[in-house]
Amino acid sequence: MHYTTPSIARPDEEFRVGHQNDGSGHYYAVLVDTPHGKIPGKGRDKKAWYSFGGREHEVGSMKFQWFNCHAGHHVQLQKSHVPPARGAVTGHQKDTGTLYAVVCHHTTHGKIPGKSDGRTAWYSWGGREHQTMDFSYITVVMRGFNPTPPVIPDFHPHPHPHPHPYPQPHPYPQPGSGGYFPPPSGPPAQGLAEGMTVRFRCKTGKNLKLAA
Secondary structure, three states: OOOEOOEOOOOOHHHOOEEEOOOOEEEEEEEEEEOOEEEEEEEEOOEEEEEEOOEEEEEEHHHEEEOOEOOOEEEEEEOOOOOOOOOEOEEEEOOOEEEEEEEEEEEOOEEEEEEEOOOOEEEEEOOEEEEEOOEEEEEEEEOOOOOOOOOOOOOOOOOOOOOOOOOOOOOOOOOOOOOOOOOOOOOOOOOOOOOOEEEEEOOOOOEEEEEO
16 A cells, blocks of 8 residues: 655655755655666755665756655654565665665764665765665654554453463363262351251261261
8 A cells, every 4th residue: 555645746844854964954755766766765955866886876856756645644764673564665676676765864974865675774975875774764654553552451450360360160070071960059058056966877877976
């Protein structure tokens, strides 16, 4: 599913995710139409730059596209070891395949939009292609969407849960299992009052007496 629309009309401020410390200011993530494919790069005003083959390449306004979010969505940077499962902004390079639009962090030149294959990222600066492992994916998600999974409360609210949280077998043998007998019924048994004596005969024929 696509959450962005490339456009040559105007940039979406959501994609102004970069800044160079050489005085040139802020940069947008853009998609550059090159002989090598549609490659994620950086853009501002009427120019864009991308990295390829160890060099920085520059194009004019008719050779790149701004990204625009669909209604109800916004840009979110995701830093992870694997490409996002949803919402990733992508391009394509003929010799490598899918490339992800990323922001390269903590470079000596600033925070610069670039490209990544999911393991390494590259950005252009000063006529050269630079490589880094410190980057975030540019993703587009629905407003209000929280990528952090919800915290599921413990099954047992008290600090010492019962050792058997799941239903246990019935304490009485079941019909057909051998030795079945129904659970006791009637009023609960009463204890012997002081001075009371009870006599009864067991199956062996012996007389027994219980006294309180």
